[in-house]
Amino acid sequence: MRGLINAIDLPRPETRDPGPGKCADQADLQDVLAELASFKTALDPHTIVGITNRTGTITNVNDRFCQISKYSRLELIGAKHSLLNSGHHPPAFFQEMWRVISGGARWHGEICNRAKDGSLYWVDTTIAPKMDASGRICGYVSTRYDITQRKQAEKALNDENLRRERVEMLLRDIIETLPNGVAAYDENDRLILFNSGFKECYRRAGGAIAEGRRFQEILEDAVASGEFADLSCADDNWQNWINARLRSHRNPGRAFLQAVSGDRWIKVQERRSASGYIVGVQTDVTDLKRAERQVKLQAEADPLTGLLNRRTLIERLTAILSQKAERHSALVLIDLDGFKAINDMHGHGAGDALLIEVGKRFRDNVRKSDIVARLGGDEFAVLLVDVGSKANAIRIVRKLLRSLENPVRLGRKAVRVSGSFGLTIVRKSKSATPLKVFKRADIALYQAKHNGRSTYAVYNTDMERSIRRREAMIEALRRAIAQGEIQVAMQPQARFVDRGHAGFEALVRWQKDNQWVPAAEIVSLAEQSDLICALGRAVLAGTLNAMCEMKRKGFAPGKVAVNVAAAQLRNPNFAKELLDAVSAHGHSASEIIIEVTEGVILDRTSEAIGVTLNRLFEAGVKIALDDFGTGYASLTHLQRYPVSYIKIDRSFVRDVGHDHGCHAIVGAVTSLAHSLGMEVVAEGVETPSQYQSLLQTGCDYAQGYLVAKPILVEEIDTYLRNCEANRPVFTFVA
Template identity: 45%
Template structure:
């Protein structure tokens, strides 16, 4: 029983020890399991933290600082965006990244927030190591220890640089647009014109002060969003548009017309605003559908236009109508003639001696004469007749009602007599001389322009017939004028083709009968027929060809003299006629001297011949200056056809002249008409008294030659001496020249 108990007793102790061990083992195992779970949890948390870190490193910029703000840790994105390495950043404060963009107060607020344990969020602009700025959206939170005290700070930042740049660009765009809109508004308000814009629905969206001033009667009713139609109705109701009328029907029609023009846009039209003002309206629609209208106040322009229109039809000196007014009245007279069959007429008048009066008495005297004639014409004209001044010395009268051609001619003759009455100017009695061209309003002229042309042609013929006369237009005159134009066209071609020739007529000395020189005379074969020199020269002067023709004659004459000299002959001098237009050329003297130099001839070889009409055409002293310059270079000057014009002793004193040429009209009848003999003797005596020489033209008989020789004339020129010679015959003439035996026999040279 004891063994069993011992055993039992022993077994009980073992059992008891085993239970304790079992309890310990169980407790250990429990701890082990708990530790394993804790380790597992830590590993899981670590894994999660690593995942968070990885995620943050992918998208966030992370930095940790201590309480003083010294950086203790940064992630790779922090280094990448800042450009600094981790070693360069750790141990530094964020001052290394300060961009200077933010004020100091900005960071004071941040530090105050996080130092008090709060979380701060804001956007910060930093500067990278390379100097480039970048923006980060930053969240900064304190890191606390177990004791609750702040140990440092964790900053998580997101790169928002691109967003900030986009925002800045958008802000700049908005600012630029705002400035542009403000500028546009300022510009629109600065424009004095009225400006208004309507949207695609025809609603008013913009206008300026000028628009309100344009329509003062409806200015206070204009509002944003009102339609164009509403605006028109309001304007009509308030009397802003008087052209709309007073009746409802007329007003509606006017508004409808305005709406159609407004809808079509692109029109420019005038509008009366009802207060004696005119507005020009221009409307156009933009690609976006907006319609913009500009209204310009043109009241001053309209008033000026009215005044100009009145002035444009009035001659300022005489107060008569001008060419434009005459054309209107003539057109009306022609319409009336076609309607009632009455005879009418147009008279063109030209004051023949105005230039002479201007040159001798001055332009004030000429103006006085013009106004006097204007008064006489106005007094002479009957009711319904129109008097006009159409040029410097030209007048016209439209007579719409005449019985027939005979009455028209009688009207013109009486008019000539009225105008020719003397006028007192500067204490002197001046007799105006007028020529008149008359054209009937007939079927020959269908337009006013044709009647003008006919009257002008008739006037031209009146002046050509000796001036101071009346000439009725005849269709043959038109044909003659057309022929002259055809001659002018052919002459221009002939000059280009060098088809102009000259003939040389010799001159001899009365003293010893020797040859002294030639006069160059122009020649031209047109279609195989010779053109009379006077006609050729007249056509050249009328059509601006005289200058070119003159230089051609100079060149041919001097070339011929050069050839004769080179052949061992003594041709003497050569005289060339010149026109007023040639002498007015600025380079005339230079070109003439250049031609002498070209042919190697001295100036004394050349003699310039001018007519009395040329001297009378030189009131501006230009011709006198040119002649003096030629004479100063040794070129002689002769006055041709002396005694046939109006030259006076004053002209002989004023112009440098070496020789007077007695016109052939005096020489021709000196043996039969005592007056011609006296005039010829007087001219020769006058020339010698003034230190000049005298040349007689047209000497054809021994009696003429002997008379001139007895009067002491210096040189003879005419068929008794020799006919004008073609250039090819001149050398033979000089080689065979002797003192003419025909002066004893009275046998003149053969006519060409």
């Protein structure tokens, strides 16, 4: 860190008496400088430190930076970090890094750099923004650690695995020429050939290895000499182990590993030759196993929370299922409710802090024998080992639920988080597998979410029947989409100012077994499967065809709104596909409105969604924000996206005629929308009282049963004739 400490301007001693207060300040300053010097001494040999201004120009580096990059300090200062770009990472990698740190968040990752001499080196990098006195970013501080050896070890490990796979394929032809331990036994199982490599593999049992001795004799002497790790003649099962090894030796074929003395590992591959001899090849794979063990230690834990990860949890669950003794354990799967919105509102750093705190609470509220794991994202799991009974498991689950009741502090803010818990009892059976246990817990979790979240559900077979029904419905929906059975209904929208027709919202309709499936269920089924985009295409096609039919009969449909899901907007080709479809049907883009919910614009991929929305808006398609006021969208989102219409949710409209608070909210939203150049649609208008109140607030359009119920395309002529006759769409006594 040379230069980092020296760059501090030290105050010079004053010639006159500074007074006691000044002396104290200088003493404090000296203490701080001494502490910084201590940090420098501790960090400088190991930590690569660099400081840049806010544009990324290097302003300071320490000696370790110069050593690893092989550039001098003079060459580095004033340059960009692109000086070290190895070309290993795509531009998007650095774009994402700059997006994170320029937003004020900390970035952490692994980067491959190129030194001045052309050599590559890897660094574990953390970059944090540096703030000035006003709280604005004035630069960035990065700390790095050289992980080149680890990366080389990982590459070596992968290369070794590939090499050994190739060797295994060639063993049948070249087994006698391998430079490893080789031993051959005749038809009487007597040792007839071995090399020095074979004795080197079994160092403690070397005296027992001699031509003419039977394999069983050599094996027993090796056990007696302590050749095999974790096994000795003092163990109760040593004879069983020998018998098992004899069976595998006399029926050779599958390779296996042996843990031997000296913390070594031997890979044993035995084959029976065409002449009846058993030939064994012993390969020392100690280095490989040690590397695997190190990787395993790193791979068992979730790097964010320190909890175990999915793979380790499955291993522990497998071990429980394979035990002979009957053990009553339980698996709990947990999803945090509303985590996505919290993450999007407060940032990924806050989201990570929340996950860490939740993991800690879970760990603090289970027994030491229980296993807490993070499966990924906001998904956790708890394996309750030897819980005794379902009642005990439920008691622990309730305790875990209560652990989430207290708010979690994220900086200056406190947020509340809840969770949905799915519990299944783990019972040993011949058909029990970790996959089935997870599936049952997942079914219970699904039921808990269906029950309203922030609760738990215990698996039973009725739940599974419900899931099977849902899967059957999904397949039926898949067939309906493929066979063109999806219909659309058009719900009219009217202008408040003259009660005249303004347009329609296209709504999905599906008739199964002569019964209409609720639209909400159709959308839910599509979102829970891979059908949402296909369903969206079907609805769009039906809508465009309906508009063609109206125009063919001489009617003017007005502007027609179509609901669009996040999955559709994430598709980079969606805008082109929609515009091409509109044009192919002879319509103008300005006749189309796409409706998106608050959840869509709060999606993690909101940047890609924003690109699609802007392309559509530029082509003339209008954007409507549906169900406004029910989610977490803010004024920022209204400014960020090209929204032309705000649709006030029916939950506000329902009470607007007699609830002063709802009336004030609707009025404020309407005024805000108008000030931003947007228009307002009120959903769920059903009574004259609601209409009059909404008219007073200045709402632009009404949609609801007071105007008209959703109308199937073939039944829409009467409604449109009234519109053509310039009659008000709806009449009532005010």
